[in-house]
Amino acid sequence: MSPTRILILGALLDGPMNGYGVRRRLEFMGADQWANVAFGSIYHGLGKMADEGLLDVVEAGRGGKVVYAVNDTGRMEFYRLLMGSWTTVQPIVDPFQVALTFIDKLQKEDVIAALHERRLQLATNVEAVARAVGAKQRHGAPAHVNENLRLMRAMLQAQLDWVEQAIPRVESGELP
Numbered sequence: 001m002s003p004t005r006i007l008i009l010g011a012l013l014d015g016p017m018n019g020y021g022v023r024r025r026l027e028f029m030g031a032d033q034w035a036n037v038a039f040g041s042i043y044h045g046l047g048k049m050a051d052e053g054l055l056d057v058v059e060a061g062r063g064g065k066v067v068y069a070v071n072d073t074g075r076m077e078f079y080r081l082l083m084g085s086w087t088t089v090q091p092i093v094d095p096f097q098v099a100l101t102f103i104d105k106l107q108k109e110d111v112i113a114a115l116h117e118r119r120l121q122l123a124t125n126v127e128a129v130a131r132a133v134g135a136k137q138r139h140g141a142p143a144h145v146n147e148n149l150r151l152m153r154a155m156l157q158a159q160l161d162w163v164e165q166a167i168p169r170v171e172s173g174e175l176p
Helices: 003-012 019-029 040-051 072-087 095-101 108-132 145-172
Strands: 055-060 066-070
Touching (some): 003 019, 003 040, 040 066, 066 072, 108 145
């Protein structure tokens, strides 16, 4: 299931637009913070989905600007992918878990210093995301955009809670 595909199709449900318009719409929603979307892949995705019959080209302008619209087939694909995302639980891929796998390869002092740095960054991010809740609505975003921010804050808080519990375990020698 491709999050980028869902994002592109979903953005185009608001009306026809070119690749830059799709990118701006996704940035407005804050997708760069929670979706791991490479904005360069939007243009490739638009062309690919047009080739697959999910999008119609409604305007091919000068300078290569192409305006796309989602068609009925694209709407059905969007719904299928969206419902699959709602009902399928997948592992969250986090590079930190890779690093944690090799905690025993580091010196205790390095682990403690890294955990303290991670705690600081997580606390800063938890607060920043908390402040962002509601801010996008002042610029016209729909209220449900807040739910992505609330989920992001909860996931960051869970990591922060873990780090705060792990530091004393490392300091006492319980970890690794």
